[in-house]
Amino acid sequence: MTRNTSFEIFLTALPGLEEALLAEVRGKGFRRPRAVPGGVVLEGGWPEVWRANLWIRGAGRVLARIARFRVEHLAQLDGRARHLPWAAVLRPDIPVRVEATCSRSRIYHSGAAAERIERAIRETLGAPVSEEAEVTVRVRIENDICTVSLDTSGDLLHRRGHKQAVNVAPMRETMATLFLRQCGFEGNEPVFDPMCGSGTFIIEAAEIAAHLNPGRDRAFAFAQLATFDPEAWARMRGVNPFRVPQARFFGRDRDAGAITMSQANAERAGIAAFTDFQRATISEATPPPGPPGLVIVNPPYGNRLGDRKQLLPLYQALGHVLLTRFSGWRVGLVAAEPRLAQATRLPFLPSSPPVPHGGLRVTLHRTAALP
Known part of the structure; x- marks a missing residue:
């Protein structure tokens, strides 16, 4: 070959x-x-x-x-x-x-x-x-x-090379980017995550908008194969498709540590100038100034029935905030339990097939623009 x-x-x-x-x-x-x-x-x-x-x-x-x-x-x-x-x-x-x-x-x-x-x-x-x-x-x-x-990859490709700090049970960047795509995100609208954790959705959205290559900061196993051409690879890697995003990307979380992690990860990724991470609870979430875009959120799932019952008020509060404050925004919500997603009372479109994640099967629930 x-x-x-x-x-x-x-x-x-x-x-x-x-x-x-x-x-x-x-x-x-x-x-x-x-x-x-x-x-x-x-x-x-x-x-x-x-x-x-x-x-x-x-x-x-x-x-x-x-x-x-x-x-x-x-x-x-x-x-x-x-x-x-x-x-x-x-x-x-x-x-x-x-x-x-x-x-x-x-x-x-x-x-x-x-x-x-x-x-x-x-x-x-x-x-x-x-x-x-x-x-x-x-x-x-x-x-x-x-x-x-x-x-030819070596480490799994969700390990972009610039995200060092993660929270418990983080969503992989590869899954996050495909969920963004399923929500219709193409890089030209704001994205808001009210439970951003270590910032995966927001950083991926900002990188997509900035046309940054996901593998720019890491090594690959193909560099150790007999077919590798270092000069051709250097030329390919040296092409910089960067553009300044038209929109900004907003992460909120009640945990100050999560906000610190998100900010550090955004700095390492080189997109901190286009992101805005602040500490806020769900009840404090408000849309940023400017046109509506996409709210995407990965709330806690709860691994046991008792956990899920305790999470009902959180999902209800999330749905109430989105329905009353985020008119014109589309919503993407990742949930492992249909009843929790339904507790938001959001007008979901037909769901995509569930996807394995962390030993569970999660579903992306999407809405059209909220009234």
């Missing part, structure tokens, strides 16, 4: 968010993207791999699919693995980790499958295999079809 070879590139997404990720990928001009269970597939070469890692906000990982073949027993897997072009994609001096999963296949032992791939890499390329390696080969055997991919 040379730098100009075209192959399948798989961008992972949480189940339920594939179409939102597809819309983002299409908007960035990638070739022939299509949504599939668990993400988006597109065609391209290594420059497209680098660009996807640098540009795409909603993807969890970017996987380069280097091989796909039918396999029915371990000896067959061992033989096919030894004929894969490892030297074209991996470096003999860089350690590699192999992770395998098996589903509905004659090969059912994932550990044995991973061991065959590891041995093939060691004996044909000479690269060391280590559980601590940053480069990961991912092997998926499903219905007797083996797909071999390279994880």
